[in-house]
Amino acid sequence: MTNKRRDDLGLRRLLGQEMLPWLVAAMAFLAALSIGGALEAQAVARHWQAGAARSATVLVPNPDLPLPRQGDGPEMTRFDAVLRVLRPNINLAQVRPLAPEDVGRLLRPWLGADTDLRTMHLPGVIALRLEREGVDLDKISREVAAVAPGATAEGHNAWIARLLALANTLEACALAVLGLVTLVAVAVVVAATRAGLAARREAIDIVHGLGAPDSYIASRFARRIAASAGIGGLLGMLAALPVLFGLAVLSAPFLDGDGLGLPHTIADLPLLLAAVPALPVVTSLLSYFTAQSTVRRWLRSLP
Amino acid sequence: MIRLESVGLRYGTPSRPGPLVLEDISFSLPAGGFRWLQGPSGAGKSSLMRLLHLELLPNAGKLVVLDHDLGAMRRDDLPALRRQIGMVYQDFRLLPHLTAFDNIALPLRLAQAPESMIADDVAEMLRWVELTKKAAIYPPELSGGEQQRVAIARAVVGRPRLLLADEPTGNLDDTQALRQMRLLGELNRLGTTVVVATHNDSLVERFPAASLRLEDGRLVSDDE
Numbered sequence: 004m005t006n007k008r009r010d011d012l013g014l015r016r017l018l019g020q021e022m023l024p025w026l027v028a029a030m031a032f033l034a035a036l037s038i039g040g041a042l043e044a045q046a047v048a049r050h051w052q053a054g055a056a057r058s059a060t061v062l063v064p065n066p067d068l069p070l071p072r073q074g075d076g077p078e079m080t081r082f083d084a085v086l087r088v089l090r091p092n093i094n095l096a097q098v099r100p101l102a103p104e105d106v107g108r109l110l111r112p113w114l115g116a117d118t119d120l121r122t123m124h125l126p127g128v129i130a131l132r133l134e135r136e137g138v139d140l141d142k143i144s145r146e147v148a149a150v151a152p153g154a155t156a157e158g159h160n161a162w163i164a165r166l167l168a169l170a171n172t173l174e175a176c177a178l179a180v181l182g183l184v185t186l187v188a189v190a191v192v193v194a195a196t197r198a199g200l201a202a203r204r205e206a207i208d209i210v211h212g213l214g215a216p217d218s219y220i221a222s223r224f225a226r227r228i229a230a231s232a233g234i235g236g237l238l239g240m241l242a243a244l245p246v247l248f249g250l251a252v253l254s255a256p257f258l259d260g261d262g263l264g265l266p267h268t269i270a271d272l273p274l275l276l277a278a279v280p281a282l283p284v285v286t287s288l289l290s291y292f293t294a295q296s297t298v299r300r301w302l303r304s305l306p
Numbered sequence: 307m308i309r310l311e312s313v314g315l316r317y318g319t320p321s322r323p324g325p326l327v328l329e330d331i332s333f334s335l336p337a338g339g340f341r342w343l344q345g346p347s348g349a350g351k352s353s354l355m356r357l358l359h360l361e362l363l364p365n366a367g368k369l370v371v372l373d374h375d376l377g378a379m380r381r382d383d384l385p386a387l388r389r390q391i392g393m394v395y396q397d398f399r400l401l402p403h404l405t406a407f408d409n410i411a412l413p414l415r416l417a418q419a420p421e422s423m424i425a426d427d428v429a430e431m432l433r434w435v436e437l438t439k440k441a442a443i444y445p446p447e448l449s450g451g452e453q454q455r456v457a458i459a460r461a462v463v464g465r466p467r468l469l470l471a472d473e474p475t476g477n478l479d480d481t482q483a484l485r486q487m488r489l490l491g492e493l494n495r496l497g498t499t500v501v502v503a504t505h506n507d508s509l510v511e512r513f514p515a516a517s518l519r520l521e522d523g524r525l526v527s528d529d530e
Contacts, residue, residue, distance in 0.1 A: 011412065013403035209399050212361055213413050213460075214389030216382070306363045306384065 012206045012220070014199065014227040023195045023228070024235035027290070030188040031239025031282050034181055038278045039247040041177035048170035055163035057096075059131040059140055061085060064153040066127025081151035082127040088146050089129065094139075097132035131156070185289070188232075192290045196228055196297040211305055221298040229291035236286030240279055247279065307373055308358065308468070308499065309334040314366035315353055327353045328523045331367070335501070337467075340494045342510050343503040345520035351503040352396065354520065355472045358501065359393045360384055372467055372499075389417050392461035392498075394471040398453045400445040406456045407432070407441040413464040431459040434489060436482075450477040458486050462493055469493060471502045475509060487513055 066082035079087070082100070089098045101109075106128050107120040114120070131143075140156045147154040200207065207220055313331040318324030328350045335341055343351050356362045358371060369376045374387055392413070400409050410431055414424045432438045435455035445453050454477045461469060471490065475483035483506075491513065494500045504510065510517065519527040 009415070011401065011404065011408075011415075013401065016403065205399075206401055206403075208361075209401060210412070210416070211385075212359060212388065212393060212399075213416055214385045214387075214391075215416050216385040219416070303381075306360060306381070 010223075011210060012203050012223050014203065014223060023191070023231040024238065026191045026195075027188060027232045027235025027286055028238035028242065030184050030191065031236040031286050032243045033184045033239075034188075035240055035243030035279050035282055036246060036250075037177045037181035037184060039243070039250055041174045041181065042278070043250055044170045044174040044177065048167050048174070051163055051166050051170070055159045056136040057133045059133060059138075059143075059156055059158045061089065061129040061131060061143070061147055061154060061156045063127035063129070063147070063151050065124065070150075081154070084150040085127070085129065085147045085154050088150050089131070089143070092143070092146075094134050094143075095131050096134045097130075099130045099132075101128040101130060103127075188286065188289065189293050192228060192232060192293040193297050195231075196224060196294045197301070199224060199228070200298065200301050207302075208305075211302070217299050217302045220302060221295045224298045225291045225294040228294040229287045232290030233283050233287035236283035239286075240282045243279065243282075307335065307337045307370070308501075309370040310367065311369075312367035313357070313364045313369055315350075315357060315362060316365045326523060328357070328364075331525050333518060333525060333528050335499060337499055338494070338497050340491075340500045340515045341502075342515055342517040343501055343520065344505075344507075344510065344517055347505075349520040350523040351520055352472055353523075355393070355470050355501070355503055358468070359391055359470055360388050389413065389464065390467045392464065392466035392469045394454075394457050394461045394469075394474045396473040396476065398445070398457040400453055400456055400460070402445050405442050405444055406437055406448065406452075409445065409456055410459045410463050413460060417464060427463055428459075431463045435459045435486070451479065451482060454478055455482065455486065458489065462489065465493070465496075466498060469498050469500045471500070473504055473506075474502060475504070475506060483509065484512070 063082050063085050066080060068081050070079050070081060070084055072078055086098065086100060089095060092098075103120075103125065106125055110120070110125070111118075114123075140158050144154075144156040147156060210220060310331050310333055313328060314326065315328040316323055316326045331354065343354065345351050353362070357364060357369060360371065360376070363369075363376060372387060372390055379387070401412070404412070407428055410428045411424050414427060419427075428441075429438070432441050435458060437452060437455055437459070440448060440452060445456065448456065454474065458471070458474055461471070469490065474490070475486060478486060487509065490500055490502065516529040517527070518525060518529075
């Protein structure tokens with residue numbers, strides 16, 4: 004119906020909508036951060052889960068205690084005996100004994116810098132990389148305890164479960180913020196549309212009286228609001244990009260361990276790459292349909 | 307044709323009813339007829355015109371406009387019926403952000419007429435109301451009389467089946483008033499049903515036709 008760019012209702016100069024792009028920009032910025040936060044938390048959780056499921060630690064109390072010599076065999080400590088049991092195990096991709104200095108370095112944050120670790124009876128630690136998920140750690144525990152009583156094999160499940168709970172909570176919070184931001188954005192668009200309707204009441208009455216159907220009036224408002232919101236969405240997205248870049252830098256060590264794989268980290272988040280540039284389009288569409296529905300509901304008050 | 311049977315109109319809402327402005331109005335007007343609508347200020351002339359223009363719906367009685375019983379019509383069908391009705395408002399009701407040309411063109415654009423036809427028809431109307439040189443001027447820059455002529459041109463440009471004019475000559479000098487009345491008369495001769503509300507008794511004497519008279523919201527005489 005008529006040229007869609009024609010501004011019959013005088014909406015281009017509508018004062019009430021001047022703030023709309025800025026308000027939508029703020030909402031889009033927060034939405035981008037929420038999406039980024041949720042996806043980063045999801046990626047970190049997935050990474051931790053995958054790593055933890057295939058790693059375990061063997062603790063050997065009194066590792067240097069020699070075992071009774073077996074026949075003509077060499078003299079062995081408890082630690083050596085456990086390593087000897089573990090290394091042929093086909094379920095283990097890697098068996099890596101930690102040097103006492105490494106164990107000391109790991110414990111120093113808890114024990115303090117002044118503690119002389121040599122006076123402490125620290126257990127020997129062996130890091131295991133499992134060939135696959137679901138390897139029976141109880142069986143390995145029994146095998147190492149058989150040669151060095153007290154030695155145990157432990158998975159990292161308990162810790163990882165807590166970290167996963169933390170990551171999942173962060174993700175849920177980010178999604179809740181995204182939902183809240185969406186609701187606020189809808190409320191802002193409804194308020195702007197109603198302000199526009201109030202400001203253009205007379206023009207609407209005239210055009211309605213000349214025989215314009217609801218769809219004509221609603222689509223003109225919706226297009227105008229959607230254009231303003233789309234500009235806001237673009238501004239919000241552009242403002243969010245450097246922040247998301249920084250977030251990727253911060254999360255890189257948790258994903259790669261080297262802290263240098265920044266592009267690699269972002270590339271690991273295809274959803275982020277798709278979701279953030281889509282923000283202007285999504286805000287525009289959301290605003291279009293919100294404005295359409297608001298105007299059509301309002302027009303129902305006219306005969 | 308137009309037919310009103312015991313029509314009543316009250317402003318306000320069902321929960322907060324306002325004053326009764328029209329009561330027990332009954333008359334009919336055949337297609338192609340002409341009727342003056344007279345009465346003192348506050349008699350309900352503008353309310354009756356708004357009812358006939360479908361801006362208001364009656365609270366009581368039956369209203370038939372252009373052979374459509376409004377009580378039996380869906381709301382979505384009303385815009386198409388409105389596009390067959392031209393209305394000249396007492397206060398012009400032009401869109402201030404559109405030029406005189408675009409104000410006159412609006413009914414044609416709403417009816418999805420091709421732009422080439424719109425250009426010809428609007429140019430012809432501008433010639434008739436003697437505003438060709440003011441086609442690109444916005445209403446706030448036009449005099450009251452010029453705005454009224456634009457409002458008349460907008461009402462008749464789509465060759466409506468029903469033309470309603472509420473004090474259409476109130477801001478015009480005698481020469482322009484006669485010229486615009488001749489335009490309405492010409493449309494009537496071409497088949498348009500015309501209802502003109504006016505206080506101007508001399509205008510009624512110059513263009514004799516059947517007349518409806520309202521007082522205090524009631525129809526007190528119908529010459530037909």
